[in-house]
Amino acid sequence: ATPINDGICVCREQELARLGAYLRQATSGRGSICFITGEPGAGKSTLLNEFMRRSAGDQPDLIFAMGDCNPQTGTADAYLPFREILSGLATDVGDGEDAPKRARSFLATAGNILTEHGPDLIDLFVPGGAIVTRVSAQAAGRLRDRKRSVATPADPDGATHESRLEQSHVFEQYTNVIRELSVQSPLVLLIDDLHWADEASIGLLFHLSRRLEDNRVLVIGAYRANEVAAGRGSGRHPLESWLNELKRYQGDIWIDLGESQKTAGRDFVDELLDTEPNRFSNSFREALYAQTGGHALYATELFHYLKEQGFVTPDPDGNWIEKKQVAWDGLPARVEGVISERAARLSGEEQELLAAASILGESFHAEVLAGLVQKDKREIVRSLSGSLARKHDLVRALGIDRRTGIRLSAYEFRHQLFHRFFYESLDQVERGMLHEEAADVLLDLFGDDTAKVALQLAHHY
Numbered sequence: 442a443t444p445i446n447d448g449i450c451v452c453r454e455q456e457l458a459r460l461g462a463y464l465r466q467a468t469s470g471r472g473s474i475c476f477i478t479g480e481p482g483a484g485k486s487t488l489l490n491e492f493m494r495r496s497a498g499d500q501p502d503l504i505f506a507m508g509d510c511n512p513q514t515g516t517a518d519a520y521l522p523f524r525e526i527l528s529g530l531a532t533d534v535g536d537g538e539d540a541p542k543r544a545r546s547f548l549a550t551a552g553n554i555l556t557e558h559g560p561d562l563i564d565l566f567v568p569g570g571a572i573v574t575r576v577s578a579q580a581a582g583r584l585r586d587r588k589r590s591v592a593t594p595a596d597p598d599g600a601t602h603e604s605r606l607e608q609s610h611v612f613e614q615y616t617n618v619i620r621e622l623s624v625q626s627p628l629v630l631l632i633d634d635l636h637w638a639d640e641a642s643i644g645l646l647f648h649l650s651r652r653l654e655d656n657r658v659l660v661i662g663a664y665r666a667n668e669v670a671a672g673r674g675s676g677r678h679p680l681e682s683w684l685n686e687l688k689r690y691q692g693d694i695w696i697d698l699g700e701s702q703k704t705a706g707r708d709f710v711d712e713l714l715d716t717e718p719n720r721f722s723n724s725f726r727e728a729l730y731a732q733t734g735g736h737a738l739y740a741t742e743l744f745h746y747l748k749e750q751g752f753v754t755p756d757p758d759g760n761w762i763e764k765k766q767v768a769w770d771g772l773p774a775r776v777e778g779v780i781s782e783r784a785a786r787l788s789g790e791e792q793e794l795l796a797a798a799s800i801l802g803e804s805f806h807a808e809v810l811a812g813l814v815q816k817d818k819r820e821i822v823r824s825l826s827g828s829l830a831r832k833h834d835l836v837r838a839l840g841i842d843r844r845t846g847i848r849l850s851a852y853e854f855r856h857q858l859f860h861r862f863f864y865e866s867l868d869q870v871e872r873g874m875l876h877e878e879a880a881d882v883l884l885d886l887f888g889d890d891t892a893k894v895a896l897q898l899a900h901h902y
Contacts (some may be wrong), residue, residue, distance in 0.1 A: 447826045452709040455489055455695050460492045468500065468627045472653025474636075474660040475692065476684075479698030480834055481779050482738025485663040488698070489631055492661075496629065504547060504626045506530045510637035519641040520566065522632045522663050523615065527566045530622060547626055559614040566615070606639065610647040619649065620656050627657035635664035640679045647683045649820075651690070661663050666699070669784065671832045698737075699834070708737015713740055719761040732769055734856045739776050743858075746773040772861065780862045787833065792863075794824060795835065799864035800875040800901075804853035806842065812882035813875065818850075825852050835859055845893045847886065876901040 466473045477485045493505050506529040508522025531551045531604075548863045555563065563569045622628060632638070633645070650660060669678045687694065710730045714721050733739035747753045772780075784792060797814050798805050807825055811818035829836050830852075836859075839851035854860040867875070880901035883894045891898060 452712045453484070453701075456488055456698070456701065457492060457707075458494065459696055460488075460661070461496070463661075464496060464500075467629075467653075467659035468503075470655055470657055471696075472623075472656040472658040472660075473663070473676065474650045474653065475694045475696065477661065477663040477696045477698065478666040479667060480667060480736075480841070481783065482736060482776075483698040484737040485698060486633055487737075488696075489633065489661065489663060493631075500627070502626050504530065504622075504796065505629045505631065507631040507633065510632070510634040510639075510642070512634070512637050515640070520611075520645065520649055522635075522638065522642055523645055525568045526630055526632075527555075527615070527618070528563065528568075530628075531567050547585065551622055552626050553616055554625075558621050559618040561610065562614055562618065565611070570580070608644065612645050613751055615645060615651045616649050618627050619658060620652070623657040628659070630660045632660070632662045635662045635680060636668035636678070638680065643679050643683055647686065650687060667699075667832055667834045671828075691693055706730060706733075709735045709737065710740055713744060713762075717761055718752060718759055720756065721761065722815050725763045725767065728767070728769065733855050736856060738779060739856060739858055740777045742773040743771075746771055770861070772858065772865075777862070780851065780858060783833065783835065784862065784866075787829075791824065791833075792866075794821070795829070795859075795863045796866055796871075797845060797875060798836070798852075798871065799854075799860050799867070803857055803860045804839065804851060805848040807845075807852060809849075809882055809886065812886065813879055822850055826894060845887070846890070 456477075463473045463475050477488060479485050479808075489507075496503055496536065497505070506526040508525035508529075510522050511518055531548070536811055555567070559566075566865070619628065619630070632642075635643075635646075646662065653660070664680065669680050669684070672678050672681075707726075707730050710726055710733070714726060714729070729740060729744065733743055745754070747763075748761075750768075750771065752764050753761055754764070756762050784795075787795070794810070794814060798810050800813070801809055807821045808818050810825075811821040814821070825836055826838055830838060834855060836852050836854055839853055842849040842851040854863075864872075880898050883901070884891060887894055
């Protein structure tokens, strides 16, 4: 779900169909919630944008509101995505003289609903001044009276009314406002980057999800599953337990773009290339898929990089073609940035382990890696199959390899780009030393039977 050229969305029809089914359920009065997961660059945000574009065209009475979680402020910015959502619904949606009459009517109604059903949310979630200008004189008077009643000098420590509100009270008022707003128009609430959400927002999301029945509300959350699996600080991620609870109540409400990539990665590459007239060979398509694994961001950026470097050019008829010799060793800036960010989340020991593994190739054996870094093979397997595979999704286990007559535990980097990144993190001296040491490990492991690893030995030497 990455915008190609003019924002064309490719190879996401199944995911869009599922989102459409959730929307139909919600607009029929059976509120629903679902989640989109995937690693950075998998296309979560773009899928949301395409879903909004199509849905708005099919159902012009829909009201969309989006909130983002912030990686910088994160847990210190309470209710950030829900503040953005409510501010959009009560102060921004359809505003201005050029806005549709229905949208401006919804805006005025939203202000009155907020003053009646969520007065304590004003100034905590939305600016009070923006609301006063949009509500009836009677509602504005009630709001001013309430603000005066809570702004008493009986707070010598400077505590605000908002800070004294019980969280359950905030949750209930917010939910009531959303429910009342959905009577006016069906709502689609989108929350991006939930893995950065504060605990108050996570609690409100769970509370809201349990109160959607009989309301025209669809809530869609997007997050990176590996970030949640990695935890927060030294403990579990606060979102994890709530997701398990939702699974118990709601069942399968996840759209996993990582799973889609595994089954439709090559289809994505083909559709990406076919958005413009071309005469790309099958070998070029296979090579682009092999380099990126069909990952949306990696495939898109690498293709654009090949264009910029002149490895892909238009022929006289306007069809894109590849040069006979394409250099695949370039790493586009956006791709390098994404991978660098993922690598930065690893411990120093994990980074060193993957750098050593990159010496062995895109696929490698844990036993050889253990000899190279001089650690116990069980410890290496725990690291590879544990945090590096399950949490960070940088490698994956292939199984037991007995082709050489020795029991070896086979792994591979999830993408060739991961392998290249860690290999290029080593300078020439480090590479030379590690290649020689890898050859020594193979000699020790195979003894007099080195003919079985002659090609690997030749490569390392």
